[in-house]
Amino acid sequence: MKKSPEAETQIRKILSSKFNIKEENFSIKIKEIPGGFLSDVYKIEVFDKVIGNLDKAYICKVSRERAFCGLERKEDQVLSYVLSQKINNKANGRKNFSRSYLYLAKEKKIVSLPSITEDDMALQFQDFLEGNIYQDLLMTPKSGLILPGDIETIGHIAKKLAEVHKIKPKFTEDQKREKYSRCLKDVMIHPELSISFIVNNLGESKIFRGKVKADYLKEMLEVIEYYQKYYQRISLIHGDFIPKNILVRDNGDVDFIDYSRFEFGEPGVDVGCLYSYLICMSYYLKNDYYKKLANIFIEKYISETNDLFIKEIAVVYLGFVGLVAMDEKIYPGIATATRMRFLKYILSSLKTKKLLLQD
Numbered sequence: 001m002k003k004s005p006e007a008e009t010q011i012r013k014i015l016s017s018k019f020n021i022k023e024e025n026f027s028i029k030i031k032e033i034p035g036g037f038l039s040d041v042y043k044i045e046v047f048d049k050v051i052g053n054l055d056k057a058y059i060c061k062v063s064r065e066r067a068f069c070g071l072e073r074k075e076d077q078v079l080s081y082v083l084s085q086k087i088n089n090k091a092n093g094r095k096n097f098s099r100s101y102l103y104l105a106k107e108k109k110i111v112s113l114p115s116i117t118e119d120d121m122a123l124q125f126q127d128f129l130e131g132n133i134y135q136d137l138l139m140t141p142k143s144g145l146i147l148p149g150d151i152e153t154i155g156h157i158a159k160k161l162a163e164v165h166k167i168k169p170k171f172t173e174d175q176k177r178e179k180y181s182r183c184l185k186d187v188m189i190h191p192e193l194s195i196s197f198i199v200n201n202l203g204e205s206k207i208f209r210g211k212v213k214a215d216y217l218k219e220m221l222e223v224i225e226y227y228q229k230y231y232q233r234i235s236l237i238h239g240d241f242i243p244k245n246i247l248v249r250d251n252g253d254v255d256f257i258d259y260s261r262f263e264f265g266e267p268g269v270d271v272g273c274l275y276s277y278l279i280c281m282s283y284y285l286k287n288d289y290y291k292k293l294a295n296i297f298i299e300k301y302i303s304e305t306n307d308l309f310i311k312e313i314a315v316v317y318l319g320f321v322g323l324v325a326m327d328e329k330i331y332p333g334i335a336t337a338t339r340m341r342f343l344k345y346i347l348s349s350l351k352t353k354k355l356l357l358q359d
Contacts, residue, residue, distance in 0.1 A: 011030075060081075081113065082115075159300070192261060201330075223316055237262050283345070291358045295358070298357065
């Protein structure tokens, strides 16, 4: 708290209003006390100079040193306190009332976070973008021959993605390391990704079970651990770079929609996502067109970024794409032998810890 005098001023205003004390009579003492693992805790003593000690309260804030345990992003911290507030108030009612706030550093003010109920609705508004969904263009019959228009489109996609990846965060070294690490870990633990997908979608899989599952998760974890040291590569990323989230306009320009999950992280997440998706289509549709297109995409991206290392580190996202490919509801009618061949490709890439380019 000593490092944020503006925040302390805002705390004083909140407490003086809560206890209806005139500014000139209001006084507080703030003292740090032993807290929990993730939060620094401060005891607040509230005084009215006329009538003396009024009340005590606790203030918690996420510890910078321990935020690596899942609260690396400010959004995670906000959600954690909103949920804690909700549970506390249900358990204790007004006897131990909890309220959460967010201190906005740029505006130098504190805003109250809402209490969320099951009846509330999460909404997001975005600009409407015109264009053809790239997924639909890919699914039109292909002869196996890459046409000039196909090369031009994948080139526009690579160029646009490179422009996104050129946006670098203004983080400290520790923040870069933490956010980058979180991105890699989230490939496994994000609510939309690997662990949840396995539990919710692959419980009855005839392929992804037993030793195959154990080996697969082991290799995914080792890849994530191996690439932690490359945190200087951190950049803005898309986070769900599948063809359904790419729009192609009639003039050939492209737009991306549905940015999600990561914000800042490893560019290879996006590159590996689209590359392995195209390779999967090559296996499942038995058409080398998609394999050729995937390799052109990689080369176009490298020509825009000079990032040769992307051929290795893009492996970080392959594990999740492989899991999706095992889901018979998402990809129905695929022969077990074909699924196994694609699974073998993913596992081989994970074991070598680099993207195995398909000739």
